[in-house]
Amino acid sequence: MRYYAYYPGCSMEATGLPVEKSIKAIAKPLDLEFIELEDWTCCGSSPFAGVDKSKAIGITARTLAQAEKTGLDLVTPCSSCYTILQEANDLLKEDHKLAERVREALSAIGLSYNGTVKVRHIVEVLFNDVGPAGLAAKVVRPLTGLKAACYAGCQQVRPSYGFDDSEYPDWLDQMAQSLGAEPVNFPLKARCCGSSLVISESDVALDLIHRLLQNAQDNGAQCIVSTTCPLCFTALDVYQPVVNGMFKKKFNLPVLAITQMIAIALGLDIKASALDGNVVSPQKLLKPFLTSKPQADKAETPA
Amino acid sequence: MGDNAQTTFLDEVAALPACDKINQCIQCGVCSGSCTTAMHWEYPPRKVIAMVRSGLKDELLKSNSIWFCVSCYLCTTRCPLDIKPASIVHGLESIALKEGYKPPTTTTTMYRTFSESIVNNGRIYEFGFMFKYYLQTNPLAALKMLPTALKLLVHRRLPLTPKRVKGKADLRIIIDKLSAGVGK
Ligand code: SF4
Ligand code: SF4
Ligand code: SF4
Ligand code: SF4
Numbered sequence: 160m161r162y163y164a165y166y167p168g169c170s171m172e173a174t175g176l177p178v179e180k181s182i183k184a185i186a187k188p189l190d191l192e193f194i195e196l197e198d199w200t201c202c203g204s205s206p207f208a209g210v211d212k213s214k215a216i217g218i219t220a221r222t223l224a225q226a227e228k229t230g231l232d233l234v235t236p237c238s239s240c241y242t243i244l245q246e247a248n249d250l251l252k253e254d255h256k257l258a259e260r261v262r263e264a265l266s267a268i269g270l271s272y273n274g275t276v277k278v279r280h281i282v283e284v285l286f287n288d289v290g291p292a293g294l295a296a297k298v299v300r301p302l303t304g305l306k307a308a309c310y311a312g313c314q315q316v317r318p319s320y321g322f323d324d325s326e327y328p329d330w331l332d333q334m335a336q337s338l339g340a341e342p343v344n345f346p347l348k349a350r351c352c353g354s355s356l357v358i359s360e361s362d363v364a365l366d367l368i369h370r371l372l373q374n375a376q377d378n379g380a381q382c383i384v385s386t387t388c389p390l391c392f393t394a395l396d397v398y399q400p401v402v403n404g405m406f407k408k409k410f411n412l413p414v415l416a417i418t419q420m421i422a423i424a425l426g427l428d429i430k431a432s433a434l435d436g437n438v439v440s441p442q443k444l445l446k447p448f449l450t451s452k453p454q455a456d457k458a459e460t461p462a
Numbered sequence: 463m464g465d466n467a468q469t470t471f472l473d474e475v476a477a478l479p480a481c482d483k484i485n486q487c488i489q490c491g492v493c494s495g496s497c498t499t500a501m502h503w504e505y506p507p508r509k510v511i512a513m514v515r516s517g518l519k520d521e522l523l524k525s526n527s528i529w530f531c532v533s534c535y536l537c538t539t540r541c542p543l544d545i546k547p548a549s550i551v552h553g554l555e556s557i558a559l560k561e562g563y564k565p566p567t568t569t570t571t572m573y574r575t576f577s578e579s580i581v582n583n584g585r586i587y588e589f590g591f592m593f594k595y596y597l598q599t600n601p602l603a604a605l606k607m608l609p610t611a612l613k614l615l616v617h618r619r620l621p622l623t624p625k626r627v628k629g630k631a632d633l634r635i636i637i638d639k640l641s642a643g644v645g646k
Contacts, residue, residue: 169586174619200584200629206576209555212479217636218580221629242535250479257479264639268632317535318548325539351498351534358595359572363502363530397619401610436617 161288163279164229165193166222166244168237168389169201174397175237175389177436181418182236182281182387184431188297189289189421193234196225202240203247206355213257217264219247223278224270236281236387236418238314244278245320280315281387282417283322286330291337299426299453301339305444307415308345308380309335310371312391316349325349331417335384338424342384347374352394368394369402372410381444382413384420392416397438413441426453471519478553483545487511493537493547499530507537507547510554523563528554529570568599581637584630589622 171179186193201207203218222244226233235241251258252274265271285294309331311323319325328349332342352371353364372395375383385392396414403410414437422432429449434441442449476484487508494506504525505513513522522528528551537547559570572595579591592611596604614620 170588172585172625173588173621174614176619177617198627198629200627200633201580201586203580204576204586206573207580209552209573210559210577211556211640212549212553214637214640216479217640218633221632221636239533242533246480254479260640264636267635267639313534313536318538318546351532351536353498353532355532356499356530356569358592359569359599360502360530360567363499364532367498367532393619397610397614400613436619438613438617 160190160192162192162194162231163234163284164226164231165195166199166202166226166233166235166240167195168235168240170237170389170393174393177433178236178387178389178392178416178418180433180436181416181422181431184427184433185418185421185425188425188427189285189293191284191289194229194231196222196229196233199225202235202237202243204239204243208243213260215243216247216250216257217261219243220251220261220265220272221268221270223248223251223276224265224272226276227272232277232279232284234279234281234284237390238280238312238386238388239390241278241280241320242314242318246318248274248276248278278320280322282311282315282330285417285421286323286334291333294334294421294424295337298338298424300424300448300451301454302335302420302424302448303339305340305448306343306379306381307335307340307384307420308375308378308382308412309342309348309417310345310375310383310385310391310395311349312386312388313349313351315386315388331384331386334417335420338420340384340420343375343378343380345375345378345380347371352391354390354394357394357398364394365398365402365405368398369406369408371395372399372402372408372412375412376410380412382415382441384415384417387416387418399439411439413437413439413444415441423448471517472515474557475514475550475553478549478556480546480549481553483543484511484514484550486543487515487545488543490542492540492542493545496536496540498532498534498536502530503527507551511545511547511550514550514554523554523558523561524565526566528558529565529567531555568595571595571599581633582630583624584627584633585625587624589620590624 353367
């Protein structure tokens with residue numbers, strides 16, 4: 160069993176809930192344990208940094224300090240949190256003046272941070288600590304022939320923190336392939352969905368989401384396998400009907416978080432993949448897999 | 463604007479976290495060519511940097527530029543000199559908000575309501591934040607969003623009450639401490 164400090168991020172408690180459920184479900188079968196930080200607070204995301212960066216970093220530092228106490232790697236499924244935690248971690252090492260002020264602020268709440276935390280994205284953990292081969296070894300329901308456009312989005316791979324390729328990443332593709340699926344070419348796989356403007360400049364964001372969906376469909380995808388980021392996942396799934404209305408399109412591309420896909424391929428109980436939380440229903444597309452008998456040799460013995 | 467004011471704007475920006483390399487920009491334009499939303503900016507990223515260095519503060523901060531940044535970081539990974547244009551853009555946003563500029567976008571209100579939600583709840587409370595945002599900008603636009611909100615509700619992805627986190631008191635203290643004294 161491998162242990163990690165876990166930081167879900169606020170969106171995982173709302174729009175990202177289906178992804179969160181699938182993460183919880185696949186952890187144990189993959190010999191991972193994600194220990195949620197106690198009483199965590201928001202990461203101090205980019206809108207906050209746009210209001211006041213120093214304060215935003217102070218807020219982020221609380222999470223880093225909490226994680227440091229556990230002595231474990233800090234893992235998050237939210238690409239936005241990932242970038243923010245990484246950036247703050249770097250800045251607190253490079254910008255001594257800022258670090259000093261943050262140190263004072265933290266001491267006022269009885270915390271300190273010495274810069275030792277390693278921040279990791281859950282997709283990177285799945286890829287490096289479990290690996291495509293490790294996944295393949297546990298597959299009992301191969302998703303054979305399922306054509307998938309794998310979407311990494313932006314902040315998982317940019318700015319790059321040693322994570323995959325920042326222009327044309329393929330870690331998600333490799334993992335989807337190890338589950339039996341067939342990744343298609345997807346040129347826009349690391350382009351932005353505009354999620355941060357989906358409320359205030361919705362036309363701009365919907366235009367970007369439209370391009371992503373069109374590009375996936377044009378390349379023959381039957382579904383999109385997305386990163387675990389609740390914001391990316393929501394943009395493609397929840398806003399798909401809105402894009403259809405606005406651009407007079409009929410996209411029906413189910414969006415599966417990679418962790419939902421893993422839950423299915425591992426043959427876990429249907430509740431584990433939390434597919435009922437998806438707005439674009441994947442039930443019909445996945446029916447052949449969900450009703451197929453798990454391959455007996457690898458199936459888990461029922462408890 | 464005299465020479466003095468010009469130096470001040472550049473200094474003001476360069477002093478923000480992760481903005482210190484702005485002086486080394488060679489104006490190659492890779493950031494503008496990469497930018498996901500450049501077509502919407504009155505002045506795209508490369509020009510934004512040039513305007514900061516020329517002290518064109520009012521022109522820049524009254525425009526819609528910077529507010530269309532979607533934090534895709536294409537500029538930042540591709541910039542040959544590691545200038546971090548995205549950090550500069552977000553830094554400029556904070557100056558514009560602090561100094562009361564009124565650019566033609568409601569993203570400013572979104573940032574404000576979003577940040578208030580963090581301070582008030584310790585975590586983002588999505589429903590509450592969106593409700594406030596629409597109330598302060600365009601309640602009619604909320605109607606357009608209603609079908610989406612309903613879908614989220616049906617799929618149990620939009621809790622209607624905020625989580626209570628004790629840590630929110632900590633956030634207040636951190637923010638107070640960082641409000642006092644040096645830096646902006
Ligand atoms: S990135 Fe957004 S969702 Fe994630 S913790 Fe920060 S504010 Fe919350
Ligand atoms: S793809 Fe969209 S949601 Fe995902 S990290 Fe980029 S902007 Fe954020
Ligand atoms: S890419 Fe970098 S060096 Fe080139 S114009 Fe943009 S900020 Fe300047
Ligand atoms: S991070 Fe912002 S400024 Fe940079 S390329 Fe993306 S949208 Fe443009």
